[in-house]
Amino acid sequence: MKLTHYALPALLLSALLPPAATAQNAALDARIAQLAAAEEAKVIAWRRDLHAHPELGNEETRTAGIVAAHLKSLGLEVQTGVARTGVVGILRGGKPGPVVALRADMDGLPVTEKNELPFASKARTTYNGQEVGVMHACGHDTHVAMLMGAAEVLSQVKKDLPGTIKFIFQPAEEGSLPGVEGGAKLMVKEGVMENPKVDAVFGVHINAQTEVGTLKYRAGGEMAASDVFTIKVKGKSAHGAYPWLSVDPVVVASQIVMGLQTIISRQTLLTEDAAVITVGMIHGGVRNNIIPEQVELTGTIRTLNKDMQRKIWEDIRRTATNIAESASATAEVDITNYTPVTFNDLKLTERMLPSLRTATGSADKVVQQKAVTGAEDFAFYQEKAPGLFVFVGGMTKGTNPATTAPHHTAGFRIDESGLKLGVTTLATLAADYLTLKK
Template sequence: MNRDRIEQSRRAPGAWRRPVAVVLLAFGGAPALAQGPDVYALRQAAEERARAVEPQVVTWRRDIHEHPELSNREFRTAALVAGHLRSLGMEVRTEVAHTGVVATLRGGRPGPVVALRADMDALPVTEQVDLPFASRERALYNGREVGVMHACGHDNHVAILMGVADVLASVRADLPGSVKFIFQPAEEGAPEGERGGAELMLEEGAFENPRPEVIFGLHVGPGPVGRLSYRAGSTMASADWLRILVRGRQTHGAAPWSGIDPIVVASQIVLGLQTVASRQLPVTLTPSIITIGSIHGGVRGNIIPDEVEMVGTIRTFDADVRRDLHRRIRRTAEQIAASAGATAEVSITHGYPVTVNDPELTARMVPTLQRVAGDDPVVVQDLMTVAEDFSYFQQEVPGLFFFLGVTPEDQDPATAPSNHSPLFFADEQALPVGVRALTNLTLDYMTAR
């Protein structure tokens, strides 16, 4: 299939027709094309517009990069997005989940509603990349002044989706369906005491009127520039917060038998938790991670304290395993504590669910990613233990969340500074690939029915 594709992509653009028709027939929906718009002309028009909008996408990206905004504070970015979408004649809703923007592009022909999502927020990171458009922004984050940087590359996501909006609006008359553009705040998590992100957008009606039947989104990250990758099924982990409070009884450090030592109990719990994933769960089914990242207890070497607090994170790739893991963590902590006469109070706060790419949708859309990639390979992404709140959208409708490499050619993706680093650098050459990928996924989904 791969070799075949490469041969096809080397033909003149006019020779696209045959291989594409083969793909469409495989979907079982080709007859609909007879009454629909000329899918090839539509695709061609979109490709031309995508090329024309490239410089503008770069300009937007640099502007957004230079003016990053923290989660739930994406005021300037949202205004830029909303202004652009309005200029394209769309119905625009603003202030969805604080600063989110939702707009619908209604195509000139009947067809499905496809949602496309970009996240808009930056991180409390001080940029160290030497760029003419490097960020010098500072802001208050949970009461502290911090540098602000698009260290996760969401500036690319916003600029790409603004470009896609431009392209799809330019072919609107022939578009067989509608496109819902979702510009989301606070993917990195709302500030303390606030809510935000995809979950809140859904609560505030982002998927209503019209309701999409499918959603696509992408994330930039390490990988050869322009490289597309994807994974079917579970792709990114669920991420839950863990807090364990071990209560013992204070005593002199020289006479531990007079009290109950919560430090030793906490230590046993840390080690016990490491046996949950390795000894209690079927390791060949799916990986799980329990990390304790912080332990606090005591003030001095010869006083055994009353209590110890531990905080950590729990990651896994399966909703059932996630529930099971929580149960086992509680049991392990509580019963280790009980064995010493101490108590362990376990609280688990649910974070983002597992990011699951609908297998059927993924299989259906991979040929599109391959066509967009041309001669470059489209690769299967390894499981990622980081989390992403695109997962909430995928709990509502089938979705495909894929990845776009942005590591410059002179760097090794394996060692280049990754997302969230103050040195994270995204090569702009990836931008047109992102625009073409989301555009073609939308067009192919609408036309190959």
């Protein structure tokens, strides 16, 4: 009989574990892998249902109801309405011990799906005053399904777990409407990392450009901090036919956009870490022949360490104000941190690497990747406890990543055979953290 890595004998699995692991640990991990394989069809069914019924951030009432009902059926302590629509389940093991948290995000995106799938989303809603389609275009449906599966797997081995597992199902990872607090930041504010206090937190994210069966991670700064900047350029209005009577904020704003580019290309040590400044919106003027009094620029900053973040903030303020002053205009600069750096704790990452290799069944399938300039609000949990965030392959084997639809696009899709590894990874990380000596 051909053995898959989910049927590897305990002896081989023990070879992948650190010296502190015992035969009992290896047997527990083997049992987790077997249970995850048995759950595969159920996890895929959950995912398809959630994919067909996506909900935007802070509106995940249907999703939350499904999650809460499942956790209650497993006998977990369940709290609902956390950070508006979030759900938290607590599983207490057979013995006292540490507390570990596992997190999944639940929200979809305002994207109209263009996949020919029987469970493709047909959902519509209103977002920012516009009628839009709604789609799980970043894989949060898979995250929910995988964590539901991990909860079921771990509930079947809870007598062997010395400690407590907290399952965090989070709303609004993609962000709330302007002026509305939400997501991981609000969950932390409402005490999700306390009572009981979390000692370590783990999360996974499906990736459509990583082959099924592979896990990717980066020790230290893995995903970028996301900052939002607004620059209000104020000049003097005039008739478009007489520009010499104006202080033209459109021209000044254009110069500021170009000046911001030199912060990255000429003033930032990119050999240390990647960084990005992008102007995403320019608003100003009401008529073709009227030079407006004000133009507003809005954009994003991405950095992977605090020193670089601090420097770029200072560079933006200096560049914008000095360019404006050179033209007799003024520039008001406001910068707000939206998400901190997603930072994988170095000691925790090293400690849990054998668990990732156990989950995949092969050290070759656990790959350290380069930093990602996308952002993840999982970072807020990592500010409260050491954390590890891992990418799970969701691309069909043999596929060229360049041919796959990126995340946040209408054609985004996932190979569902990758979900089993996600369930195994979450459950293995939790079980190993609780059972292995530090």
